Amino acid sequence: MPQRFVLLGPPASGKGTQGRRLAEDLGLAYLSTGALLRSAVEEKSELGRKAEPILARGEYLPDELMNPLLGEWLARHSGGWVLDGYPRSVDQVDFLANWLEEKGQQLSAAILLEVPFDELLVRLSNRLECPECRWSGRRQDLNGAGRCPECGGVVAPRADDTPANFRSRFAEYEEHTLPVVARYEREGLLRRFDATHSPDEVAKRFLELVSQLKAHGQAA
Ligand SMILES: [Zn+2]
Structure with missing residues (x-):
């Protein structure tokens, strides 16, 4: 069975960097909904026009826009x-679970990247993105x-990386994503992961975690 992972974590916890590396190391497809939406906004697609004011406020896209896109x-x-x-x-957990069940597919694990709030603020001020290829890093x-x-390409801070926007996204994370974490925990799919180390160290440990999942048959 192909491995399928959901990455969870607060904004600036390194989901993008680590998700990309993990996907590359394991030969998996990688989806950043943030990058997908920012592209839609730049292309001024129908979804992009609807999404732009919502994203500009640092809010998450409502399920009726996000689910069809996924x-x-x-x-x-x-x-x-x-x-x-x-x-x-x-609701998005349900949408994904139903989709997978219909296709006879399974989620291997939901991995939560844990980073303390103060360190997130420091990371935010260091974060850059490439508008050409969507590389993101420090x-x-x-x-x-x-x-x-x-x-x-010439890199720049992400337009939505202001401190006010970050606080708003962090509040959204606490309100909406913590219940997602609790839900995956109840289902036995959650793996907590300490993501406070350097990106290289985190990537190495991350790969070890995923290999362990495989060894135990949880990601088979
Ligand atoms: Zn680039």
Whole structure:
């Protein structure tokens, strides 16, 4: 069975960096709903126009906009995957569970990246993104050139990375995603993961965790 993971964690906990690396290491498809939505906004698609004012307020997209978008993506990726930014509400957990059941597929684990609030604020001020290829990372990953290490594009702070926006997203996280965490915990799918180390160290431990899941047959 292909491995399928949901990544959970507060904003700036490293879900993007770690999700991408994990997907690459394991040969899985990777979905960042944040990047997907920001692209939709830039392309001014119908969804993008609806999403823009909501995202600008630091709020999550309502399920009636988000679920069809996810369904579309899942339909195009029948192998294993890593989801970053979904599910963000208990209703979205249900949508995903129903989808998987209909297709005879299974979730391997929901992995919660844990980082203390104060460290999240520090990380936020260091976070950059490439508008060309959607690389995201830290200032110190740039080799001093201010260029994307993947494609050479000019990187910039993410437009939604202001402190006010962060507080709003963190409040949304506590309100909507903590119940998702509780739900996966009850279902025995949750794995807690200490994500306070350097990105390289976190990536290494992350891969170890996933290998253990596999060894125990939980991700078979
Ligand atoms: Zn790039």
